[in-house]
Amino acid sequence: METKDSNTHIESVEKLNDAVTSVEYLPSLEEKFPHVDGAKLLRKMDLKIVPMVTLLYLMSFLDRGNIGNANIEGLSEDLGLTGQQFNLCLTVFFFTYCTFEVPSNMILKRLRPSVYLPIIMVCWGTCMTLMGIVTNYHGLxxxxxxxxxxxxxxxPGVAYYLTMWYARKEMQLRQALFFSAAGMAGxxxxxxxxxxxxxxxxAGLAGWKWIFIIEGIATVVVAVIAFFTIQDFPxxxxxxxxxxREYLQYKLKYDGLDRDSAAAATGVHQSMGVNNSNDKKFVWQAFLDPQSWAIAFLIIFAATPIYSISFFLPSIIKNLGHVSSKAQLMSIPVSFTGAITTVxxxxxxxxxxxxYPLMALDFVSAIIGYIMALTTAESHPAVTYAGCFFIVGGTHPAFIAMLSWLSVNSAGTYKRAIALAIALMLGNMSGAVGANIYRAQDRPGYKLGHAINLAFVSAGLTLATITYLCYRAANRRRREGLAAGKYDHLTNEEIHDMGDRSPYFTYQL
Structure with a gap:
């Protein structure tokens, strides 16, 4: 049975939508909501939204990457791993990880984040704990x-979830705070x-077993807390x-357009958040959009070095001539560098x-770092160690910049959710590649691994430049088309369904 307050809210939202779609002038946030302090509201959201999702990712990246720390504490020796068996254990994680990313975002679109995210967290925490009792290669x-x-x-779930709360100009910082947990996890x-x-x-258990058990139990505890603290939608x-609430819905609905030029043209407005439909056509739009695939390959070029470093940084440092305990500690400042530069x-x-300009600098930094590591690994260990700072300081922020690029340039909530999942699904396959780049037979210098990663970041710089030029050309064509009246024949519904292909949508560069 509906309450008076809920009826009033529904009526106010309907009036709001009717007003903004029926007039030629679209009021600004300040004009529409003079009593709402936008900066204060943003700070309130940050305190409620960002810390919890960041903690979730911290636990996630900690659980997927701690196998590298466990390995130098005797995991391979105790389980009798031979040849490439350790690398294969790293690799298979990404087969299932990538397979289930797109279906997972489809489920999240229909369930509350405060329910779905804690459930999957309990599941992976349980898996992590069980890794502490395996006795052979097949169990691992x-x-x-x-x-x-x-x-x-x-x-992919949190990447989509954040777009339901934050506007385009606010997105990358919040995504960076979320993904900085990867550096903190390292x-x-x-x-x-x-x-x-x-x-x-x-209790008769090896040290590496306790790493898995304790961190797995901690993940389950955080999942229980998350159930009571995660907010759903505005x-x-x-x-x-x-x-x-009305302020945020209005803000997100008309985020991404040139307000005055759009109104002057036809009075039709298009933005990131207009389309909330689950229609299959928006799934196909995401799959057929070239930018989904371009960003996916960009993520591959940045994430391959990120994963390979996260898995093998302790081993790389140990093979520079340090004992295991010192190598564990020396990995800390390198990982923190990735978190700091990202934010x-x-x-x-x-x-x-x-x-794009900052992303290009990221790739240049990584290129410099790999050249340092490739040329000095066996002769000047200190230079190789310094190169790791350049690598992590470039690849971590580049990854976030790419994800943010796709988030702010994909319009329609359902299309954006699927586009993000596609890009992350393909991009995270790089984890399977990164898990096999640094081989035991290439020790102590790991020259082949450094050379492969150098090729990846160089390709990333090239593709990022091409993507930037394509976005810029598309923006120019739309401006020229609007000025020439090229889109005057389009109906409101047609423009509504165009999403980021709308002539009123401007790609961020």
Whole structure:
């Protein structure tokens, strides 16, 4: 039975939608909601939304990458792994991880994030704990398969979830805060592994077993907390007032358009958030959109080095001439560098509305780092170690910049959800590649691995430049077409269904 308040809310939203779609002038946020402090509201959202999802990703990346720390504590020796068996255990994670990313976002579109995300988190925490009791290669392989399947929904799910709360100019900083957890996870993983490994012999278990058990149990505990703390969507957020809810819906609905030129042209408005339909045609739009595939390959070119470093950084440092405990600790500042550069770059990217120029600098930094590592690995270990800072400081922020690029340039919530899942599904296949780049037979210098990653980041710089030029050309064509009246024949419904192909939609560069 509907309450008076719910009826009033429905009527106010309908009036709002009718008003903004029937007039030629689209009011600004300040004009429409003079009593809402946008900056204060944004800070309120940040406190409610960002910390929890960041913690979820911290646990996720910690659980998928701690196998590298466990390995230098004796995992391969105790399980009798030979040849490429350790690398294969890393690889199979990504087979199931990538397979379930798109289906997971389809499910999330129909379920509440506060329910779906904690459920999958309990599942992967359980898988992680069970990895601490495996006794052979096949047991480890099966656990990694299930870990990939259960973790698959988090990254594409949160990437989509954030677009339901934040406008384009606010997006990259929040995504960066979320993904900076990957760098923090690398740092904490080294520190935790150093401390937990001291438990070797407790209850008759090896130190590497305790790494899996304790971190898996911690994940389940965080999942329980997440069930009570994750907010769902603006329209039903209890921490917002009625006017703040309408403010956010209006803001997101008309985000991404040139307000005055669109109104002057036809009075039809198109944005990121207009389309909330689950129609299959929007799934096909995502699959057929070239930018989904371009960003997917860009993610491959950045994520391959990220995954290979996250898995093998302790081994790379150890083979520079350090003992295991020191290698664990020396990995910490390198990982923190990735987290810091990610957040700093995102702040300036959102503040000044630029994506590609900073992304290009990221790839240049990684290129420099790999050249340093490739040429000095066996002769000057200190230079190789310094090169790791350039690599992580470039690849981590580049990954976030690409994801943000796709988020802000895909219109329609359902299309955006699927486009993000596609890009991440293909991009995360790079984890399977990264897991096999640094081979045991290439120690101590790992020259082949450094050379392969150098090729990846060089290709990334090239493709990013091509994508930027394509976006810029599309914006120019739309401006010229609007000025010439090329789109005057289109109906409101046709423009509505065009999403980011609308002549009123401007790609961010």
């Amino acid at each position: 392989l099966i656990c990694r398969l299930f870990l990939g399947m259960t973790e698959a929904g988090l990254v 740092a904490f993983s080294g520190l935790l592994a150093f401390a937990i490994a001291k438990m070797r012999g407790t 329209e039903d957020a209890k921490f917002l007032s009625e006017e703040e 700093v770059q995102a702040y300036f990217s959102d503040k000044y509305g630029i994506r």
